[in-house]
Structures are given as structure tokens and as C-alpha cells.
Amino acid sequence: EGILAITKALLQSGVAYVGGYQGAPISHLMDVLADAKDVLQDLGVHFESSASEATAAATLSASVMYPIRGAVTWKSTAGTNVAADALSNLSSGGVTGGALIVIGEDYGEGSSIMQERTHAFAMKSQIWLMDPRPNLPTLVRMVEEGFELSEATSTPVMLEVRIRTCHVHGSFVAKNNKKPSFTLREALEKPVRDVNRIVLPPASYMQEKDKHERRWPAAIEFIKAHRLNETFGPEHGDVGVVMLGGMYNSTMRALQYLGLADAYGESAVPLYVLNVAYPLVEDEIAAFCLGKRAVLMVEEGAPDFIERDLNTILRRRDLQTKVSGKDVLPMGGEYTAPVLMKGLREFFATHARELLGNEPPRPDAAAVLADPRVKALSTVVPPRPPGFCIGCPERPIFAAMKLVEQELGPHHVSADIGCHLFSILPPFNIGSTTMGYGLGPASASAFNVPSGKRSISVMGDGGFWHNGLASSIGNAVFNKHDGVTLIVDNFYSAATGGQDIPSSRALNRRRKTNNSIVDAVRGIGATWVRQIDRTYDVTKMRDTLRAALTAKESGPKIIVASSECMLNKQRRTRPLFAKSVRAGERAVREKFGVDSDICTGDHACIRLSGCPSLSVKHTDDPLKDDPIAAIDENCVGCGNCGEVAEAAALCPSFYRATIIHNPSIWDRWIETARLAVIGWFEKRRNAGRVAFASDPA
Amino acid sequence: MSDGDFGRTGILGSPRISVAIVAMGGQGGGVLADWVVALAEREGWAAQSTSVPGVAQRTGATIYYIEMAPAKKDAQPVFALMPAPGDVDVVLAAELMEAGRSMMRGLVTPERTTLIASTHRAFAVVEKQTPGDGVADPGAVSIAADFAAKRVIAFDLEALAKSNGSVISAAMFGALAGAAVLPFDRAAFESAVRAGGTGVESSLRAFAAAFDQVQQRPIEPIRRFPEKRFVSPPDSTGHPELDGLVARIRSFPAEAQPWLFAGVRRLVDYLDPAYALEYLDRVGMLSDADRRNGGEAKGFAFTCAAAKYLAVAMAYDDVARVADLKIRESRRARVRREVDAGAETIVATTEYFHPRAEELCGSLPKAWGEWIENRPDVFKRLDWLVNRGRRIRTDTVTGYLTLAFVASLGRRRRNSLRHAREAAHREAWLAGALAALERRYDLGVEVLACRRLVKGYSDTHARGLSKFDRVMSAVPALSGREDGAVWLDRLKRAALADEAGTALDGVLKTVATL
Secondary structure, eight states: OHHHHHHHHHHHTTOOEEEEOOOTTTHHHHHHHHHTHHHHHHHTOEEEEOSSHHHHHHHTTHHHHSSOOEEEEEEETHHHHHHHHHHHHHHHHOOSSOEEEEEEEOOSTTOOSOOOOTHHHHHHHTOEEEOOOSSHHHHHHHHHHHHHHHHHHTOOEEEEEEHHHHTOOOOOOOOOOOOOSSOHHHHHHSOOOOGGGSSSTTHHHHHHHHIIIIIHHHHHHHHHHTTOSEEESOSOOSEEEEEEGGGHHHHHHHHHHTTSBOTTSOBSSOEEEESEEESOOHHHHHHHHTTOSEEEEEOOSSSOHHHHHHHHHHHHTTOOOEEESTTTSOSSSOOOHHHHHHHHHHHHHHHOHHHHTTOOOOOOOHHHHHSHHHHGGGGTSOOOOOOOOTTOTTHHHHHHHHHHHHHHOOOOEEEOSSGGGGGGSTTTOOOOEEOSTTOTTGGGTTOOSOOSSOOEEEEEHHHIIIIIIIIIIIHHHHTTOOSEEEEEEOSSBTTTTSBOOTTOOSOOTTSOOOOOHHHHHHHTTOOEEEEESOTTOHHHHHHHHHHHHHOSOOSOEEEEEEOOOHHHHHHHHHHHHHHHHHTTOOEEEEEEEEOTTTOOSOOHHHHTTOOTTEEEEOOSOTTOOSOEEEEOTTOOOOSHHHHHHHHTTOOTTEEEEEEEESOOHHHHHHHHHHHHHHHHHHHHHHHHOOOOTTSOO | OOOOOOSSOOGGGOOOEEEEEEEETTSOHHHHHHHHHHHHHHTTEEEEEEEOHHHHTTTOEEEEEEEEEEOOSSOOOOOOSSOOTTOOSEEEESSHHHHHHHHHTTOOOTTTOEEEEEOOOOOOHHHHSOSSOOOOOHHHHHHHHHHHOSEEEEEOHHHHHHHTTSOHHHHHHHHHHHHTOSSOOHHHHHHHHHHHOTTHHHHHHHHHHHHHHHHHOSBOOOOSSOOOOOOOOOSOOSOHHHHHHHHHHHTSOGGGHHHHHHHHHHHHHHSOHHHHHHHHHHHHHHHHHHHHTTTGGGTTHHHHHHHHHHHHHHTOOOHHHHHHHHTOHHHHHHHHHHTTOOTTOEEEEEEEEOOOHHHHHHHSBHHHHHHHHTOHHHHHHHHHHHOSOEEEETTSHHHHHHHHHHHHHGGGGGGBHHHHHHHHHHHHHHHHHHHHHHHOHHHHHHHHHGGGGOOSSHHHHHHHHHHHHHHHTTHHHHTTSTTHHHHHHHHHHHHTTOSSOHHHHHHHHHHHHO
């Protein structure tokens, strides 16, 4: 995977410390390093999962005074927003050792955040931004060059990789890992300081000057000398294409569709590929544009920063080359091959018609998509957004919320970032806004006025430790916010792949876990605090929520709902269970079922669950029109179905089966006894029953 | 251009082969993608796979995309990171509606694409949550596939994988090999699986089974519902009362007899033969009316509907019925089967009940029940006593006996308050149906069919009743119209569309303006 190649590249660049905050698409980088602690120990590399992106960015200050290489990573732009404060300080003071920030640009299909460009941060803080071609050798090379560039210019460097790039499979020639030449220990034992590195007048003004007068030209020199940007295709041409490295593969595909490139990267059009998106090397650009009628700028997302720079550069040098870009390409949205093909075609049609020749057939599904038989699908194929996993402990929480809603009417619900945000989708449809990680309760701050209804805000344990404790809970306590806060505690940073956080229950040798969220909120001054240790207890969950919404006491009402993330629990317990069954030990599993002859097919249970394993099936019973509920073999017996049926007084068609593998002598004995007695009564009942042979007793 | 001579000619004479795997999170699409890449690389091709796993977890729809091209010493192929409409050679769909989604995305085109789809369904929440039948029509997908794909391979890969103790990814890999759309032979596929490591034997079994089915039955017809199972009445039951019932059924129009026997079976099982006879008498009256109103020409649709829905109405769900069904001897084996409890295991079953004062009063003799209901304070106190969730272990003697007792109360149903209410509601409904029948035959049939709205327990049941009443309220207005039955059917479907009844309100408004 691309992200693993980057991880390896860090180690072979002699990095001394790595930090970061997990999140798609870069979680894997952290997970691998977390698992590779032995390798890291041998190399003397310090790794830590930072409390937030701000922490991660601040960690880079180890490279300010000392020739130490460090790298941090996070998901952008969400994470870069959080890190911005530290980044500004870091880039102003400048670095001595190479400081690399691996940015997971979460843009386009599959993204889970707002669609923005990290580019703006690079420009405003003057951090160099690399956007390498998405193939493994280039990624690895850019990591290595990135550190060099950072050191040559005393400037931190961002390495931007997009979602698919992180998960792209490929190969590269690996080198040996390098021990850091200067260690953190040496730094601690021989500390150095330089007041000019600190952002305070007059130093801050000197730093600004240094940025423009020394660091910038140095960067330009380095990028030129090391040929970080690449050119492909013929030396000369009437038109050319300038693109960000990340756009290379899709652009090549688009050119291939237009008959202007082959499958192996041979291009009939001059291409200038910016593996460094910022700063631009004016000479290279000018050289590329010289003698060309027009160039097309391919940069994804808004605003069109580079296209504007191109124009400025050409004006300054009075070059008449036309610059095309967002005029033929969309301002927003992912630049897929079809999108690029359309834009490129328009560009060539306008500026170099002859290149298009007789236009070979292009892949085109328009006719298929226009056909009524395919169009009809849009009314048939159901949307399938991600949702709560089978047995998710958050499901009963929102089931309980829905039950309270039925009693007390709808409330304003401020949601947060995390799996629990799936509550906004059917069947729960709960949640009005999300303002950022750990900001659920904070985003309810204004709703602190006398009112018939209180606001409810939801926050996960991940968001809580990320900054919710101060920004949300602290704020609510301090301002006596009279709302209800629900903290969903599932023992992991679950949405990002199940990493440990301070309140994780697992024992982690290298971290201090098991820090109670309840203690934390009490410590910060909250008084109305309730802990629920089993979220699957829907009745208790509902009653506690009702109590919080109706309590006389003013000030924040905080409910901490705790149960282990089922995805991670299953990963943890499944193998153990299978093992003990094989070993012949007594092992118990639970599974739910539905009595099809009792279910009437109203699906009220599903409207309070949405569990993937609770589905429907059509029956062969001629007297039943509607499909009835059914539970498939993936049920993990979490208990939500039964609890909900109980709490909402639904129907009694659910049953819980407790299956005892390798039962003990005692189990067998009591089972035999029970069967004997019950069997006797069954015979009596059946004797008294009149029935057709086709209907078993 | 450097390269003119390409081995295999895909679009634009490119040697590239592109494979898209459309699946839901947790279906092992990643494993399948790894197999395909491993396969291509072992055969000396360059290959690349990409995915967007962020949402792939947690059951969301997702795509894994693979491209491969013959490797060259001097040049590396440049692969795309996502499938482009009209440029996909193979689409592997791990679920039927995902196959539909891939066509909506334009990934399946007649010139290029072999569509290999599993015909099984994993229903989406929007399909499951509908109070009625929200299941999407699979027919639309197969119609689109026959048009959009160059070649279709479609059968239940999920079931096939399970029956071979494996998972769908292995079966899909087998189907891919069987389809012979990649320039690699079967052995190469299998060695890729072996190299994979885990669960090799079962994977290879599923692989082989899928491979073979592609040769023999590459397309299986998709059925939305199972056939309704009608049992034909036995000539002799060895029980005089039952024989009497069967004889009586034979006196009805042939079209209605299967329905009547289904109803009789239900009611004998529900209470006793006498109750079933009561049912036949009632249907008899309706059937006569049917005949008078020219039912013969209509295939006695009215009698059939009456036979069906009256049985459901008379076998109303109550606590006794539930208790009775929960302690059937046959249930023990069924539960073991449903939770696939292997031999040598012991299974305990826990039932979830939530009785309320309403149900208790309902089961009491009419007079007593009403006495309590007319005294709110008494009712409240009673409710405080009974209204809570109760879990009963049907595998224990005490639990069994508790439910056996509750079940036995069913015998005295006839004089219970609930029975009286059900009877009254039923008669009102049937009277309405008859009245409608006199005006317009089809409307009468539709009125009977509206009984479908009454289902569920406690609140759900109440909600059903109120929807039923609201739909019925439109009948008088509709009985004057030629298309009254059509509108009533529309109302019924609307009532089944959502819980709140929003859709129903809409149609009711429309009806009011007719």
C-alpha cells in the first residue's frame, strides 16, 4: 500500500521521531508503526500517537533547534485546521532538522470530511507542499527529498497523498533503514537555545524576512537542482499540460482516451508534472510555456491557486502563452479520467485541433445510462451508506433516544465526528449539526437559555480526548450550560480503525490506558454525571436520558454510555472462542432469532435498530402478505433486538438462544432432567390438541 | 507513440484489463482484489489495485478497482486509480443491488463488460424499515443487466460459498476463473488462492463449485418471493370434526378452496375445529353474496379475499397465542436449526415479553375487563403491577409451565373482552365490504384486502388499526367511482409506506379532491 511505502521511506530516511493523529486515509501509517515497536526500538525511533493534530504539529518543534528528522501525519484538511496554530509557529521560527508532515488529503469519492484544499495552509504559513505522482517509487523518493528540502531551507514540508494513493498497491526497491544521525537523547543532554527561533518581536519580523529572502530562493534552487518536478512527452509542442503530481495517472488515462498517450506513459503532448505544488519554480514554468500557444493547468479543487500563479508568472515575463484550467475543468469535485477527458478535449479543440486528429472512439457509457432499462434502476437500487456494524453498542443508545423522542418530542441534537454520526441516517434520523471533532457539546453552547426543551449533544470518546474535555465539557461547566451531553465511550478510537485512547480498557504496555471519562468530567467540575456500563440496556438508557432531560438541576447533564466497540471486540474474542471450543472447553455464545409464526411483519423492530443482521424475508405462508423479520447467521447476540422489543413493548417474536459448547456434566444432567419433565407435559398438550397432519405440534 | 503492437486489444487497442469489484463492507472484497493482483503478477503482468476503504467498513457500498497490463522491461504501465464508465472489462458484484449500482455508474457496457453478479440480496435499511414490503424489485436489475452487459453470469454465489463452508470472495474468484475473461488458466487462479494462506481448502472448494456452475448454469432466474405454499386438503384425517371441515370446504368454489383450507388450518391450530367451522359459516355467507354479485365471472375473488383475511382477523394475535407458539414441541428443533447449534451443544432460549394492563384486561372476561377499564385509578395500579419487561426461559420447567398456563387461557378466548372487540371490529369491516361489493365488485375485494393494515402488537397494533380506520374512511367517497378500487389500493399501499402515515395523509388529501 502507498501509505506503507511512505512509512518505510521514513525509516530509511533516518527519521528520529514520528507522531500523528489517526484518520483515513493515513491511519495505516500509525498502525504499522504502533505494531513495529521492536524495529523502532532497534533504530532508536520514538513513535507516539498524539492526542490531536495540534499535539502532532507541536511535536515537530524537536527539529527546531536540533538536526533531528521528524515526521507527523494526519487527515486533512480537518487535521490541518486543528494543527494550524502550531504549524504557523513552526514555519515562522523555522527548523534545523528535516520536518515532514504526511498529509492524507481526504478529497473526492469516499471522503468523510468537508471538501477543501490543504494548499491554502502551505501558502499562508510558507510550508513547502509536495504532491507526488501516485506510484510507489516516486512517493518514496519524495519522502527522502522532502527531508533534504526541509533541511536545505529551514522550512517544514508537507507531503500530500490522496485517498486512493494511500491504498494503491505496487512495488519499489527498498533500502536499509537508517538510524538517526543525531538522537533525541543527545538533544536532551546537550540542550541548545536561540531566541531568534521564538515567535516574538523583533525575531518574528526577522523570521518573516528570512522566509522571503533566504528560505524561498533556497527552496527554488533545491527543487531545480534535484529535478523534483518532471517533464514527459516531446520536447516541443504548440500546447502543453501542467499538472499536480497527484493528477498524473488520471490525466494520462484521459490523454490515452483521446489517443494522445499509450498505456505505458508515452505522451504525444509535452507534460510538466509538479511533484512540488508549492512553491512554483518560475523559471521552469516559463521555460515550459515558452513557444507554446497555450497550456492547461490541471489542479483539483478550489480555489484555482496555481492557475492564478501561472498567469502572474507569464505576465511578469510578458509571455503570451494562454493559460487554460478551470475554464474547461470543473471548479470543484474529483478529477476523474472522464472529467479530465472532457476538459482536455475542449482544451485541444480550442488550441490545437490537429492533435485530436480523427478522434478515436472514447469509452462512453452515455448511451447505456440514457437507456430506460438502466434509468429504471435509479428508482429501484436503494442507497447503501455506511452504518453501525452488527452488534454496535451505539445502536441501543440511539434506539433509546428515539424512544425518548416518542415520549418528549424531538430535541435539538448537536452531533460530533465519529461512528455515532451514522445516527443521522435511517432508521434513526437523529442529529442536526456537526462542527468538528470533540465539538458536539460546544456547538450547543448558544442553546443555553430558559426553554421547555433542553438541547442534546453527542460526543465520542475519541472526540472527548481530542479536545472535547476542554472545548466542550469545560466550556459547558464554566458557562453553566443547561443541556444534556451524551458521551459515547466504546473503548477505542473506533471510526479510525480501533486505536487506543486514554480511556481504552485494554492494558497497553507503552501507554497509560483505563483513564475514566467520568473522573475527567467530574474533575473539570461537572456534577450531574451518570455512567452506563452496558449501552445495550435500552430501558436504562432511555430512563437515564429522560431523567437528564427533565432533571430539576441546572448546569450540564452528562451521560457516559460505555460498551466495547463490537467490531474490535469480535476481532479480539472470536479467535479465543474458537480456540476454547476446539480445546473442548465449555464455551457459551448467544444468538438471536425470530419466531416467524409470531412476527407480523410490521418491522417496528428494524426502525429501532437498522442492524445489518436483522433483516426481512418473504414467507411461503399464504396468509402473510408482508415480509417478516429474520436474523441472519452473522448475529453476534448483542441483545439490542430483545432489549428494544422489551423497552418499546414491541412484539414478543424475538428469542435469545444461549448455546453452550462442550457442556459440563452438570449442564447435561440438568438438560436431561428438564427435557424429561417438559417432554411429559408436551405429550399431554399434544394429546389434547386436534390438528391436521400437515401441522406439527 | 512508442507502442502500436498490443497483445490483447481492449478499448483503444490498449493491452490493459480492468476489473471492478463492487461490494459492501465486510464482504471480503479486499481479499478478492489481492488474489486478482497476485494472480496477474505471478503470470508476469503488472497490476495495481486501489480502494476507498474508509466507508468500506460498516456495510457501506464500495468499489475495489484493479488494472493489469503485460509487464515490460523498459516501461511501467500507468494505471488509473478508479474505474471509468465504459472502460471496464469485468465487474464482479458481491450482491444483486450492487450490480445494479455498478450499471447506474456506467461501469457495465455492452461492448466491453462481463458482469459476474451474485443474485443474493442483502437488504438496505430503507428496504427493511418499511411497514409493508419495501424490498426492491430484483427484476429491474436483471433486465438492465441483459441489456447493459456484454455477458452476464448471475447466480447465488453467497449460498454457494456457504454450502462449501467458505465466503463469497472465494466463490467470486472461482466464477471469474470460470468466465475465462482473464488470460490466465485455472491452475494459476488456484495457486493464487493457495499463496493466500488462510482457509485454503474451503476456499478452493467454493472456487471449484463456482467455476463449474459457470460452465453448467451461468444464469439462474431471480425470484422475488418464494412460492406461497398451499396444502391440499387430505381425503381423510382420522378425526370426524376435521373431516367435516374438509367436506364443508369442498362445497365452496374451487378457486377459494386452497385459501379456505389454509384458513381452517390456521384456526384449528389457533383455537379448535368449532372455531374453524364458525369461520367457514361466515365465509359461506360472504361467498353467497359474492355469487349474487357475479363473482363467478370474477373467479370468486371476493370469496378468496374473505377466506384469506377473515382467517387472519379471527386468529388475532394475543398473549395466549404467542405463549402457545413459544412452547410447541417442534420449535425446539427449529430454534437449533436457526442458530445452527451443532450437535453436542445445549441451547437455552429466553423470550422477551412486555405485558401491559391493556393486554391483561383484554384477556379477562368481557364484564371484568370493562369494569377495570372504566376505572382509571384501578387500571393505573394494575398497569403498575404488570407493565414491565419480563424474560422467560422456555427451556426451564418453571418458564415452560408459566407459558403453558398462559397458553391454556386461550381456550376461554371466546368470552374475553378482546374477543368481543375483535368480533365487533371484524363485523363492521365485513359489513363495509359487503356494502362496497353491492356498489362495485372490485371495491368490495379491496376493502377486504385492507385488513392487511392491521398487524403487530400493542402500540404497533393500535397504529395499524388507526391507519386501517383512516383508509376505510375513504370508502364511501370512493364507492361512487369507477376506479374506486384502484384508489383504495393506492391508499393501502401508502399506509404501508411509512410509520408516521405521511404518505397516507398525502393520498387521502388527493382522494378528498377527487
